[in-house]
Amino acid sequence: MTYEEILNANGGYQAKSAKTPFGSIERKLKDGKFREVFVIDSKWSAIPAFRQGLQDDCKFSLHLQSKQQLRYEIVEGDNGILELELEQGSYQTLEQTLETTPALVAQSEFVDGVVEGLLTIMEQLHARSVYHICFSPRNVFIRKGDNMPMLLLHGSAFSGMRNEMSLFEDLDDFIAPELKNDGVATAQSDIYSLGQLILWIFRQGNLPYEYKKVAEKAMQANPQHRFASAEKMMKQLNSLHDKKRSFIMLVAALIISAVCIGLYFELTPQTEEREFIEAAPKTPPVDEYADGYDPEFDEVLVGDSDEVDTLTAEEQKVIDDYMKKAEEIFRKRLAMKADGILSKVYNSESMNASEKTFRATSSAMSEELVKLQNELAEETGISDAAADRIASEVIGHIISEKEKAMTPNVNKE
Known part of the structure; x- marks a missing residue:
């Protein structure tokens, strides 16, 4: 084993350096201490425009007050090779990190930390x-x-090169379409690239609902259809996170109640055959648009707030009436579809199953209810707050009715 291989092994590094668009990170002995050094690829260090861009980026990074910015100093060797002496710490590319520890993707705090950290520095940039x-x-x-998550060199610093996109020639998937056609870098081109990174992180697993919705909008082909800023992308992601957490907490509380009922049936001695109250007949389908509700009216509801402020009392009343109708449609649709989902758990067979089986079924039910609420809220155009309120009422009522129906009639002879 060579000295370099021993050094890498002791430092926890692979002998093969991580491949990046600009060069590679190596660990070298500097002034009697081992330091992280980024060696610039020789094909870039020979280009004067690149060297100038590197100088500009270095000055900028030293003054950027961001904990996600990886700072450095430029050192040029006798052979003309450029090296960046990085600030104290040990660093790997995200690709390297997930290759060595793929289980990190299953840890929500890791993924949330990476995405939110990148959105934070993106807003500052x-x-x-x-x-x-x-x-x-x-x-x-x-x-x-x-x-x-840390960023080192920023692509726009090298706009003085004849073709700065050549820096990322092997990474086309992460470049916004407009930049491939000699377009100018914008906030929307960065947002597109981050959306692609989100898909890459979950490439071998299930893409959570909130990240799916954010990535879909971030990667729209038309830049005007993407998020207007990194701040708005962050707000949308946090809103979906909060909505999911609150709904799961609600369902978890209902599941605990269901587990107690299941244990009651399991542990209480039975002296006679159980009898259950017959379920109420299903109501016939309702014509949701019988009163003239126009789904295209959603366009009015999502207009600029400045426009809403100028509405007359009559126009505001029309909007309020449509919102009430939309909420009623949401309530009816949710009641009909949620009943079928909840019936998978609230039945005699499921209640008498083992606790492990019951918990698994309940977890699947919770995921399905979250997805149903989100889809219906989007279709009807009601707010997240209204959807949460109505869902809590409807699901709580259905569960209450099913619990009553499953309670044995102890007074029956």
Whole structure:
């Protein structure tokens, strides 16, 4: 084993350096201490425009007050090779990190930390008209110890090159379509690239609902259809996170109640055959648009707030009436479809099953109810707050009715 291989092994590194668009990270002995050094690929260090861009990026990064910015100093060797002496710490590319520890994807705090950290620095960069351009897993670094996402070199710093997109020639999937056609980097091009990174992180697993919705909008082909800013992308993601957590807490409380009923049936001695109250007959389908509800009226409800402020009392009343109708349609649809979902758990066979089986069935029911609420809220155009309120009422009522129906009639002779 060579000295370099021993050094890498002792430092917890693979002998093969991580591939990045600009070069690779190596561990070298500097002034009697081992330091993280980023070696610039020789094909870039020979280009004067690249060197100038590197100088500009270095000055910018030193003054950017962001904990996600990886700072460095430029050192040029006698052979003309450029090296970046990185700030203290140990770093790997995101690609390297997930190759060595793929289980991190299953940890929500890791994924949330990476995405939210990148959105935070993205907002700070855009405020200064700086764009990263390529959020490839080879161009995003993870600091060992706390898994902090870090950015090193920003693509827009090299706009003086004849074709700065050549820096990312092997990473086309992470470049916004408009940049491939000689377009100019914008906030929306960075948002597109981050959406692609989200899909890459979950490429071998299930994409959570909230990340799916955010990534879909971020990767729209038309830049105007993407998020207007990193801040708005962050707000949408946090809103979906909060909505999912609150709904799961509600369902969890209902499941605990159901478990208690199941244990009651399991542990209470039975002296006679159980009898259950017959379920109420299903109501016939309701014509949701019999009163003239126009689904295209949703366009009015999502207009600019400034426009709503100028509405007359009569126009406001029309909007209020439509919103009430939309909420009623949401309530009816949810009641009809949620009843079938809840019946998978609230039945004699499920209640008498083992606790492990019951919990698994209840968990699947919770996921299905969350998805149903989100889909119906989007279709009817009602707010998240209204959807949460109505769902809580409807699901609570259905569960209450099913619990009553499943309670044995102890007074019956």
